[in-house]
Amino acid sequence: MITDSPAPAKTHESLCHHDWQQAGVRINCDYLLDDWLGPVSFLSRCCHCGQYAMLRLIDWSVPQTTRRIYLLQALPREATSVYLRNMNSCYCDLARKQQETQALLSTASGPQHLLLLHLPALLIERTMALPAGEKPRPGPWQTHLPDAANLHWFNLLDAPKPDAPEHSARTGGAPTHKNDSQNIPQ
Numbered sequence: 195m196i197t198d199s200p201a202p203a204k205t206h207e208s209l210c211h212h213d214w215q216q217a218g219v220r221i222n223c224d225y226l227l228d229d230w231l232g233p234v235s236f237l238s239r240c241c242h243c244g245q246y247a248m249l250r251l252i253d254w255s256v257p258q259t260t261r262r263i264y265l266l267q268a269l270p271r272e273a274t275s276v277y278l279r280n281m282n283s284c285y286c287d288l289a290r291k292q293q294e295t296q297a298l299l300s301t302a303s304g305p306q307h308l309l310l311l312h313l314p315a316l317l318i319e320r321t322m323a324l325p326a327g328e329k330p331r332p333g334p335w336q337t338h339l340p341d342a343a344n345l346h347w348f349n350l351l352d353a354p355k356p357d358a359p360e361h362s363a364r365t366g367g368a369p370t371h372k373n374d375s376q377n378i379p380q
């Protein structure tokens with residue numbers, strides 16, 4: 195259920211305990227910022243409480259790139275609403291849109307999370323708080339994606355980086371069972 199009542203004023207957004215912190219849950223892509231064979235950066239809104247978050251690609255599986263690790267950061271509700279209203283208005287100034295996006299990113303605060311998602315369903319395989327001291331590289335995703343042999347982010351999430359050819363999908367956290375597929379929403 196989405197509640198439209200205004201959130202109490204806070205200096206930092208805390209991350210709600212709904213969609214983004216539960217393996218096996220599908221999340222929404224509410225606004226796509228960048229795409230390469232699937233979302234690279236996007237805004238997601240929790241379908242339970244309406245909280246917004248920004249997700250940015252920091253690594254992907256090889257070779258299919260359909261299992262992707264994103265850095266998630268909670269966004270303030272009001273600033274995100276204003277941003278979405280501006281993005282959906284009809285001006286076509288790309289530089290202005292980039293400025294608006296940077297302005298929104300600068301409002302992100304509070305805890306950061308790592309999510310391993312299956313595309314195209316955006317199904318959470320793994321989710322964890324970003325460990326202290328870990329810092330994804332800034333800059334355009336094309337330049338900060340680790341090499342295929344670099345397992346750092348996948349190891350942190352205790353997940354294999356190479357795609358297993360016999361599995362089109364794996365469920366997060368669960369040991370392999372014959373009936374695993376029934377846990378995957380279609």
Ligand SMILES: [Zn+2]
Binds near residue numbers: 213240
């Ligand atoms: Zn929520």
